[in-house]
Amino acid sequence: MIIAIAILGWAFGAAINWLADSLPFFRKPAMPRCPACTAPFSPISWFAVPAIIARVWRCEYCSTRRQTRTLLVEILAIAGSISIYFWSNSPTSFWSAFLVSAVFLLIIVIDMEHKLILHVVTFPAAVLFIVLGLLNPQMSLGRVLLGGAVGFGLFFLLYLLGGIFARNVSGGQDNADDEVALGFGDVTLATIIGLAVGFPGVIEALLRGILAAGLFSIAYLIFMKMRRRYSAFTPIPYGPFLILGAWWVYFWGWAWLERILNM
Ligand SMILES: [Zn+2]
Incomplete structure (x- = not known):
């Protein structure tokens, strides 16, 4: 086997x-x-x-x-x-986790190499993740769709804030489009992460992802400063970190949220 x-x-x-x-x-x-x-x-x-x-x-x-x-x-x-x-504990849980992880791995590779999250990947993935959510006895259509909606809402807000931030940094020039920290691809990614892990797991998945990206950015800045190659704004691909957060919650659950809810 x-x-x-x-x-x-x-x-x-x-x-x-x-x-x-x-x-x-x-x-x-x-x-x-x-x-x-x-x-x-x-x-x-x-x-x-x-x-x-x-x-x-x-x-x-x-x-x-x-x-x-x-x-x-x-x-x-x-x-x-x-x-x-x-x-996994059943063929369904194996296939769900396997397909979700395969899609995520593909997104990581393309995002790291091209700084792109493609609709041709995320749109079919959204449909697939909804179907897999319905097959999961621990999920429900409501939890899956609410997860997607929360992921989309949260990251759409960050996307709008990021746009304002980038415009101010570049002094009003509108050449910051390809240097924006968080692109619209990240919004679609946050949406399908929500569909994959459902509500309320999506909150912890995205928080872990944002935290991991933040820690990496700080370490990267320190490293560049030590090598005296400091640049004020080096965009890193956000996707791989968000997916690490999603994998964490998918396989190990949402311990942070549980601790907060039990307080
Ligand atoms: Zn060749």
Whole structure:
């Protein structure tokens, strides 16, 4: 069974790499191909693990090295699917956690590489997460939709505040659009996180995400200052941190909220 789970995770890892190589450019899936010269990959290169074993790590047309990310994602997907298998207590809970995590991993990869959260990912994910929420006996349609609404509302507010902040920093010039700390993609991400973890978990998931991003920013600023490469406003992708918060709540629950509610 473990072997089957590992193969399943591996296949999804390869699919995540393939989507992360095509969606940011075409907004739709395209055949696995070299990101540098767009030559199609031979079937053995569709997966990173056999590609590195068979020594076809470089593109056979332009000899550009394959991204290390493709190997990392496949290994993470295998490890993740086995962990979810041990965590889950029913086939439904396994498949829900597996699909939710696969979507989140895809969003992390694209956000880190392109600072983009694509509607072509988040819109189908929203539908999928609502369906998975209905299949979960501990969820209800109300909790799922309320989670999504709270995620959207909270981050739409932050998005509006961020826009005001960026406009003031840039002195009224409207060139701050691509440097805005929190883009609209983060609003859609917060919405689907709400759909995935439901209400009230969404509150803790987003708080943990914001806190993690804040701590990382501070550490990053200190690091840059020590290397004397300080710049006032370096946007970091918010998505991966929000997803870490979402994963935390999805797998371990909302201990913070429980403590507050029990006070
Ligand atoms: Zn190439």
